[in-house]
Amino acid sequence: MKTRDDFPQKTKRNVAMRAGWHCSLIGCGKSTAGPSEESSDSFTVIGEAAHICGAASGPGSRRYDSSMTSAERKSIDNAIWLCADHARMIDRDEVTYSADELRAMKRQHEESSGRDLRLGKVQGIGAGLLAIGPDIICTGDIPTIGETKWVLHLKHFVTGDIHELAGFISTFSGALLEHKYILSDELGDGRLLSQAPTLSKDRNGYLLSCPLAISARRVDVKNLGSDMAMQPDTNDIYLDSKGNIARVSGLDYLPQKVRSLLSMQRGENVFAPKAGVRFFEYLEAFKGTPWLPLLMKLDVIRQAAIPDKSSFRDSEDTPLRCVTRVRGFELLSETPVDQRLPVRVDFEVLGHGRWQHDLSVYMPTREQMNERARLLAERPSLALS
Template sequence: MSNRDEFSRSTKNAVALRANHHCSFRDCPQPTSGPSDESPEAVNMIGKAAHIHAAAPGPGARRYLASMTREERTHISNAIWLCATHADLIDRDEATYTAEVLREMKAEHEGKCAERQRNVLSVGQPNADLIAIGPDIVFVGKFLGVEGEVWSFHLQSFIDGDVHNLITFADRYEQTAVKDRFVLVNELGDGRALRAKPSVTRETTGCYTVRCLVFPSAERIPAADIPKMWALSDSHDLMTSNGKWAMVSGVDALPQQVKTCLSHQMGESPFHRDFGTRFAEYYNLLAGSPWLDRYLNLEIIRLAAIPYFNPTDNQQYTPLLCVERVFGIQILANTPTNNWLPIRVNLSVKGLGRWQHDLSVCIPSEPIQRWSFDELLAGPFIRG
């Protein structure tokens, strides 16, 4: 077994994405991925997530820092995206390429990537957006249109996963959990549950066309019908009124419904493992990147458009209940305050129309402790 503290796949994907799949070494113009002629699915990848401080001690371990924990060593802050040539170079010359120099290179390169993307958006040039198929496949693409119940897309480049993953998803579609059968489209601000496995066609240009047979739009309830719930204060605590717990419902409950839904971490509840958001996961990987709000936008679309089946009452509903379309999300602060991140959501709500609101979502600074049902029955809180 290796004693190296390696990066997770999601961390590798995130650091590549933040670098726009280009080498972060100063003045290196090298893109780090491209098509291979070996097969329609093959990709040439010459980039790697290199460790700033080495993954393990020993001969040739550059910039190894014994005081670092495993979590620190495998964190994205210890990764820099480089082409193979420069990944080798920094591990041959520790005196020149110190940890401080590498961190400066990384910050400089990511800053240039962010600036280029902002400039494209500001002058109104066409800009493809993110599309997700299932929880693990995200690509840059454009919506081509609807024919009957089929949504079609032009796939430009993968962000998470690759063609092999997409084909595998299609091959194993029948074994895939129903909750993971979906397509989300930032360009539309909408998504659908998949009715059948997606099809993938390679065009003469070398790009791909993806077609998805989808179910009709999920039912939403009018905002006025949001059920009664406990009222929360601006400090996120339960409120009282006349000595009783305060309640809120209908349109008055809408901001709280959105806030609590976006703050509930995926897998946090032992009774509802499939319910929740990946906001904290994406924030911790992509904070400071121009891709962050686009990933969070996909997540809001999933909660707005893809039905969740509640096993306790055998009911099916979309977690955001009444949100019909997602126009966008804006992050209003550089970092969370006491684990709460202020955001502005721009939504279309059934019964209200266009609705914008400022609220805060919980971004835990530490991973959520996820107790199993058996652990709860055994009394883990008492043992703790």
């Protein structure tokens, strides 16, 4: 019997996100995901990752190409995100909807999704991205912003789902303190939760009411401390005009501080495997999608707003210490050059005001990350946290 080359779950999710969860067929653009009316904990997806070239030979499989390998048939390049009606329609008509025609539609739709996202209008699904703990990221907005409570209006899940959110709520009291947070890309800020959030549903979707701990302490940039100065491209220390090892402090120290913080990837430091940013993970999973810079920005917000208890840094301060708000984060290229990624940060800095800076952050290779994971698996006692 011939097996079908179905798409893996991750490929389906990624092709949906690249399409902004809207049907890619020209002239349709229908939203394909939203809360279900059936019950308060269900979520409906009415879209499908359809095969451009059929998944299996035989009648009913359109545009089947016998010259393709099974891997090519299952790859994201062979998938197009469509609403249920149009997924059925292209399966009846391979004359109107040739493979080339579908590829062109997909390209055009992705380009317009990407453009809308950059301009801040995600085709009616709301521009804001919200993180609820480390595993759940949704689009949505914040209808209530108070000192002690934020109410989040959730629209679409980017990572995690409604069941994972229910799990986050029910296991909240036993969870690690550093996982009890929410982040908002629109506000450029985040807060620790003081209690488990509560979920309710109204006619517009899910509402998550989040009781907040007090805003994390930030320090004035003048009190940021000092360190040996390092050359930005080589990390070499150098001598000042008097022949002493050069040092930097306060605002002059900030670029170096931000660069080194954003250069430590989670999983890279075997002594603190949970510390660091998730750029590496996001780059692997979301490269080429409009979500990548937004997910990275949320992660920078976490560094600015949430005290880090997960590592040797254990303190009331946030890792970025003096940053009160992340106004912007841009990924200037998705491809590392000499293992460095160029980024642009736009921060509000306590004691200074708005601060923009271009930095290049270090990006390990997959082999280097595998090597760290292997070391840690062999010697778990290395980890201090």
